[in-house]
Amino acid sequence: MQLRMRKEDWLFLLLCLGLGILAEEAFLWSQLGISHFIFIAAFYSLFFWRFRGFPFRNQRLGWLVLGAIWILSASYFLYDIDVFYALNLLAIPALVVFHISLITGPKQADWAKPAFLIHIIKRMFDSIAYNLGFTRLLARMAQRRTKGKNTAVATKVLIGIGISIPVLFVVLNLLISADSQFERIITTVPDWFSFDGEILFRIIAILIFTFSFFGFMQVHLKKRAEIKTILISNHTWGFDPVIILTVLLLLDAVYMLFVGVQFTYFFSGTLGEGYTYAEYARRGFFELVFVSLINLTATVTFLSFLKKREGGLWKAIQLGLSVLVLSSGVILASAFMRMMMYEEAYGFTILRVLVHSFMVFLLIIFAYTLLKVWLNRLSLIHFYFIAALVYYTVLNVIGIDRIVADRNLERYEQTGRIDVAYLGYMSDTGLLTLIDLYKIHPNVPGLKEELRNHFAEAETREEHWQAYNLTRERAREKLMELDLK
Structure with missing residues (x-):
């Protein structure tokens, strides 16, 4: 050059x-x-x-x-x-x-x-x-x-x-x-x-x-x-409408059966003998989320690479896609409720709250995709990218660790159970929560030991200007004010 x-x-x-x-x-x-x-x-x-x-x-x-x-x-x-x-x-x-x-x-x-x-x-x-x-x-x-x-x-x-x-x-x-x-x-x-x-x-x-x-x-x-x-x-190849309709009919039949089971047992509040809600929630959660992603991929693929979009066959495909999207919404709702019950039984973590938020994001994506099925002029990629960018940015600024800490404190007030080690490991916001908890309930098992470990680490930690962080500095100042003897 x-x-x-x-x-x-x-x-x-x-x-x-x-x-x-x-x-x-x-x-x-x-x-x-x-x-x-x-x-x-x-x-x-x-x-x-x-x-x-x-x-x-x-x-x-x-x-x-x-x-x-x-x-x-x-x-x-x-x-x-x-x-x-x-x-x-x-x-x-x-x-x-x-x-x-x-x-x-x-x-x-x-x-x-x-x-x-x-x-x-x-x-x-x-x-x-x-x-x-x-x-x-x-x-x-x-x-x-x-x-x-x-x-x-x-x-x-x-x-x-x-x-x-x-x-x-x-x-x-x-x-x-x-x-x-x-x-x-x-x-x-x-x-x-x-x-x-x-x-x-x-x-x-x-x-x-x-x-x-x-x-x-x-x-x-x-x-x-x-x-x-x-x-x-523009692509010169694509899926034949008959093939797509056949796939949709088979998928919809399976999902309709699954949705029926969910309304019969899970959403109605009557579980089978030998199951608790916590055990039922743990089983199959990630499988349901993965199935929802498969359905979203299939829907986008069918919409993008369908050869013909006219006549009665296209109307049937639109109905089949609508059933697929709506079934996916029910599957996501089932997974969402399972995660809520799991959190009530085992506590709140950043990963569980992130999964919760991701399911809400997927519901928004599915709602827009359903509109795309009937309004061909809409652009999926444009909306997906902008929605994903806004979603990820919001996750960074809403303070998920603060939400998790507050929910765990609420759970402690209700049940007397709290994972001190996780809050200390989670972030400096979690450490601030432990400090506030210590001022009110200093006798929580393992709390003083956890704070002592953080105190010793803060005393020996070498500070650099590059790493300056408001939350970290605030936690350090509050930690140094505690009497942990």
């Missing part, structure tokens, strides 16, 4: 170097906290400066995605939930790449089509090619600044060094074996040129970050006329 660097390009490279230093400092040397938010602020400040005056596309969705990125990044500073800590390490970079590709992409690109994913992947490879081209540019500039004669001499010197290395290796080993004093001198040579390996690692990390940002943004800054969009023609 032949490149030409203007003054602004060199300035941008210098700013990317500064961003690379910040990224290395923010991500690699401590637990994430406020550092992630600071990095995102710096990254987008540089991005919008570089792309000032650029005609962005898809701005409404772009602002939604950007808002989600900022909120998810701020969650590292505001909250302390391990599951989101890990998931956001993947979600935020993916959303950043998607966002930049979305608002700088070609006009004719539909972000809900597979072609757009191919476009993103191609752009990532283009950024690597851009950096390789920049490396060749640097080499040509260095060669022009060096006289040809000096270059030839340097080349010959390097060849001589290369030839000498194996010879010196053999000679040095022979001389070391022959004289102990010579061996002592030679073995101390590395100490003369000692180099900290950590510094080398940090330099490499900074360069990787720098050229990742530089190449990716430079490629997207190119004129859209230079972007070769990948167009995928």
